[in-house]
Amino acid sequence: MTEIHDVLVLGAGMVGASAALEARRRGLSTVLVDRRGAGEETSYGNAGVVDGGNLYPVAMPRDLPSLFKHALNRQAASHYHPSALPRVAGWMFDYWRWSAPDKLEETARVMRPFFAEAVASHREFAKLAGAERYFRQDGWLELYRTQQSLDGQARRQRLAREYGLRSVTLSKGETLELEPHLKGNFAGAIWQQDADTVSSPGGVTKAYAEAFVAAGGRFAKGDAMTLAKVPEGFAVETADGRILARQVVVALGIWSADLIAKFGYSVPLTAKRGYHRHYQPKGNAFLTRQVCDEDVGYCLCPMEQGIRLTTGIEIAMPDAPKTPVQLERALRAAGDLFDLGEPVEAEPWMGRRPATPDSRPVIGAAPRHEGLWFAFGHGHWGFTLGPATAKALLAAMAGEAPRIDLKPYRIERFG
Numbered sequence: 434m435t436e437i438h439d440v441l442v443l444g445a446g447m448v449g450a451s452a453a454l455e456a457r458r459r460g461l462s463t464v465l466v467d468r469r470g471a472g473e474e475t476s477y478g479n480a481g482v483v484d485g486g487n488l489y490p491v492a493m494p495r496d497l498p499s500l501f502k503h504a505l506n507r508q509a510a511s512h513y514h515p516s517a518l519p520r521v522a523g524w525m526f527d528y529w530r531w532s533a534p535d536k537l538e539e540t541a542r543v544m545r546p547f548f549a550e551a552v553a554s555h556r557e558f559a560k561l562a563g564a565e566r567y568f569r570q571d572g573w574l575e576l577y578r579t580q581q582s583l584d585g586q587a588r589r590q591r592l593a594r595e596y597g598l599r600s601v602t603l604s605k606g607e608t609l610e611l612e613p614h615l616k617g618n619f620a621g622a623i624w625q626q627d628a629d630t631v632s633s634p635g636g637v638t639k640a641y642a643e644a645f646v647a648a649g650g651r652f653a654k655g656d657a658m659t660l661a662k663v664p665e666g667f668a669v670e671t672a673d674g675r676i677l678a679r680q681v682v683v684a685l686g687i688w689s690a691d692l693i694a695k696f697g698y699s700v701p702l703t704a705k706r707g708y709h710r711h712y713q714p715k716g717n718a719f720l721t722r723q724v725c726d727e728d729v730g731y732c733l734c735p736m737e738q739g740i741r742l743t744t745g746i747e748i749a750m751p752d753a754p755k756t757p758v759q760l761e762r763a764l765r766a767a768g769d770l771f772d773l774g775e776p777v778e779a780e781p782w783m784g785r786r787p788a789t790p791d792s793r794p795v796i797g798a799a800p801r802h803e804g805l806w807f808a809f810g811h812g813h814w815g816f817t818l819g820p821a822t823a824k825a826l827l828a829a830m831a832g833e834a835p836r837i838d839l840k841p842y843r844i845e846r847f848g
């Protein structure tokens with residue numbers, strides 16, 4: 434007789450790998466399914482910041498001069514494919530609405546319990562997975578080129594103080610004491626100390642998936658789009674045959690919308706695409722933590738492969754051809770601050786942040802299908818929030834009152 438598993442997790446990015454590990458930790462018979470290996474899509478190529486101190490979501494500018502600058506499509510921070518605009522216009526309007534200062538503060542307050550658990554949850558999972566070697570526990574730097582933009586963070590810094598976050602404003606000299614190989618003209622930085630950074634986001638995700646298998650879980654290659662409702666619960670076709678489970682977690686990142694549409698659910702999910710490429714540092718230059726150039730809109734991330742230069746947002750259809758123009762612009766700007774040498778890879782990498790217009794993930798039960806659960810849409814912060822999401826979700830699936838109220842994350846909020 435075919436075994437009926439307790440839980441089937443679809444998608445082995447940071448969110449799905451964490452959900453599978455947490456399910457196994459709870460003793461549930463669990464299968465993790467992906468069409469690729471674990472951590473080979475968006476969770477591979479991000480900036481590797483576990484940002485426990487995160488407050489405001491990444492917002493769309495609302496003043497006319499900034500909007501005009503972005504509309505010209507020559508920024509490093511943003512880029513768009515004009516052909517995508519008719520398809521994403523409604524989403525962009527909602528994103529613009531949710532980028533108002535009061536809305537940003539509301540989201541910061543709603544999301545705070547999740548971010549507050551992020552670092553501890555990662556450290557717990559990293560210990561289980563023997564992945565501690567990837568983690569650095571000394572925060573990251575938001576670097577500001579002008580005093581005006583550093584001063585522009587005053588409102589968020591007041592909120593940080595209210596929450597007791599260790600978000601420390603540094604002069605240029607103090608910044609150089611932490612990162613002596615930065616150079617050029619900048620005003621200072623904010624040292625976000627309630628954060629860890631990692632040297633291989635893909636390595637961490639794989640380690641969590643491997644820990645799940647080592648704990649008795651099963652990983653299978655398969656196409657999540659074959660998911661079907663069956664009398665026993667749910668079934669999915671894999672290379673190892675058909676897998677049955679009573680409950681299923683959809684953690685397919687940007688691809689989640691396509692799958693849940695098959696079950697009659699619609700969700701406003703847009704790909705905020707982003708690029709990276711690794712560079713050898715020149716000479717003996719090094720960085721000890723992630724540094725983001727906030728005025729230009731890119732990050733320099735010390736990784737196993739070299740210094741990973743990551744870009745801001747590209748609005749485009751998820752599978753449209755790569756247009757890594759932001760990477761070229763970021764590379765030129767990065768030369769002001771750090772000595773980058775030769776690129777490591779021939780081609781830039783591209784990934785897709787699964788983004789909702791209100792910058793909150795979708796976590797919780799599907800309203801019309803018992804046993805179907807959602808965990809996607811983490812946008813800019815899915816690497817940070819994977820383990821904390823997994824813990825809250827598996828508690829809800831077990832019928833426990835989760836420590837984090839999941840009401841604000843229900844799919845029903847989109848109508």
Ligand SMILES: Cc1cc2nc3c(=O)[nH]c(=O)nc-3n(C[C@H](O)[C@H](O)[C@H](O)COP(=O)(O)OP(=O)(O)OC[C@H]3O[C@@H](n4cnc5c(N)ncnc54)[C@H](O)[C@@H]3O)c2cc1C
Pocket residue numbers: 443444445446447448449466467468469470471472473474475476477478479480481482483484655656657658684685686687688706707708709743744784785786787809810811812813814815816817818
């Ligand atoms: C440039 C950049 C920088 C970033 N920096 C950070 C950062 O510093 N910190 C942070 O917290 N976040 C960061 N992010 C965001 C973060 O990477 C994402 O939010 C996160 O990786 C999303 O994880 P996920 O598990 O939801 O999706 P994914 O990692 O995309 O995983 C989805 C999985 O589903 C699988 N899948 C899809 N379709 C199917 C199918 N039909 N059948 C089977 N499997 C399927 C895929 O193969 C994939 O493994 C960044 C993103 C980018 C692009």
